Amino acid sequence: MIIGRIIKLVSNHYTVLLSDGTRVEALAMGKVRLDKAPIAGDFVKVEELGEHWVIQSIEPRLNELSRPAIANIDQALIMMSTVRPRFASGLVDRLIFLVSLAQIKPVLFVTKMDLIEDDDPVHELIADYRQAGYQVFEFGKDRPVTDLETLFKDKVSVLTGNSGVGKSTLLNRIDSALKIRTQETSEALGRGKHTTTHTELHELYGGWIADTPGFSSLDFSGVDPLELSQSIPDFQIEEPCRFRDCIHQNEPGCAIKEAVKQGKVSTIRYENYLEVLEVIEKERA
Ligand SMILES: Nc1nc2c(ncn2[C@@H]2O[C@H](COP(=O)(O)OP(=O)(O)OP(=O)(O)O)[C@@H](O)[C@H]2O)c(=O)[nH]1
Ligand SMILES: [Mg+2]
Ligand SMILES: [Zn+2]
Incomplete structure (x- = not known):
């Protein structure tokens, strides 16, 4: 079995770049597709079966x-x-x-x-x-x-x-x-x-x-508000909020809200964040 990387994907036809630099066209076997479909950028194990190259498994993803x-x-x-x-x-x-x-x-x-x-x-x-x-x-x-x-x-x-x-x-x-x-x-x-x-x-x-193709919508379903608030680069400030699980919405003693007031965190980003929170909450309700 050889490791390669998927560099192109058109419907279910994959182009895989092998470690020796050659490119092969490969198909994903049913079991791989059912489990979790391979996507561009994936490292995969491929095998030549008769006339076809076949993706047998996907290596763990970094992100x-x-x-x-x-x-x-x-x-x-x-x-x-x-x-x-x-x-x-x-x-x-x-x-x-x-x-x-x-x-x-x-x-x-x-x-x-x-x-x-x-x-x-x-x-x-x-x-x-x-x-x-x-x-x-x-x-x-x-x-x-x-x-x-x-x-x-x-x-x-x-x-x-x-x-x-x-x-x-x-x-x-x-x-x-x-x-x-x-x-x-x-x-x-x-x-x-x-x-x-x-x-x-x-x-x-x-x-x-x-x-990549342009998209028509972005999906926040299943996103955890706390995880979201903690991953936004703008919100990495030194001053801590009063509550460790603050999502910077209505909590008292919120350092982010204070930073927005003082112009240290972008008002635009904060407002767009609040909008996304509302979308997530509506979906959960
Ligand atoms: N004036 C101007 N036109 C640009 C510039 N960049 C792109 N365009 C034009 O914008 C149009 C769209 O460009 P594309 O490169 O096809 O856009 P895309 O983001 O790949 O679009 P999708 O493949 O549909 O997601 C083309 O007519 C380009 O000529 C720019 O810097 N200035
Ligand atoms: Mg394009
Ligand atoms: Zn806060």
Whole structure:
């Protein structure tokens, strides 16, 4: 049995990269699929059976995301455009929350900087994320793509964000040999068309990056509020709340609420967090 890594998944056809560098097409056996379906990024045991390669088992995952479905990654690049579609901090923050829950580092990629004026409110939003300690990269048609080598080198990254923000476009700009299909330039509706339909890992700067399809909804069902509150990077402050299991909602002596008042924690992130809490609580009721 040989160990390989799933680098592409289209319906139930897997492309597995073997340790000697060869790529094989493999199928997942019924028992593997029933147990827990293999996803992109998985390390798997494969075997050549007659004319087919077959995935026999999945190695334990270091971490995983469900939307997009991908495993064993070092960082998530959360992409949002300034306009077309319009920058939505609610969506960016939900992605930050889900990625952080999976113990994966979030990095922000803002695209289409060429389409906004200098006084556009998006500039303030970007400053707010930087102030909170997030790494933010800005991209636009009018600027060269640079400084990404250190970010990508030897790492496995996943590029996520809603449809039409420019995920595939950026990968093509970094490496024109990739030739990934992107949307036509006529974006009359201002929203995406789900051009990318499967998750695929591409080799870049000695690391791997996964282009993923845009999504239409994000799922917080089954998320534990305390776990969520404790995984959000913005909420890692020194001052403790009065209660150890504080979820920073209505509890007295909450250090996060105080920090928000004092401008030490982003009001935007805090409000988006409260909204997600409400969604979780409604589902539980
Ligand atoms: N002006 C401008 N247009 C951009 C930029 N980045 C991407 N676009 C355009 O945005 C559109 C959507 O880009 P895609 O790369 O297909 O978007 P995607 O995120 O891969 O979308 P899905 O595959 O549907 O999830 C294309 O028409 C791109 O030319 C940018 O920085 N500036
Ligand atoms: Mg795409
Ligand atoms: Zn608190």
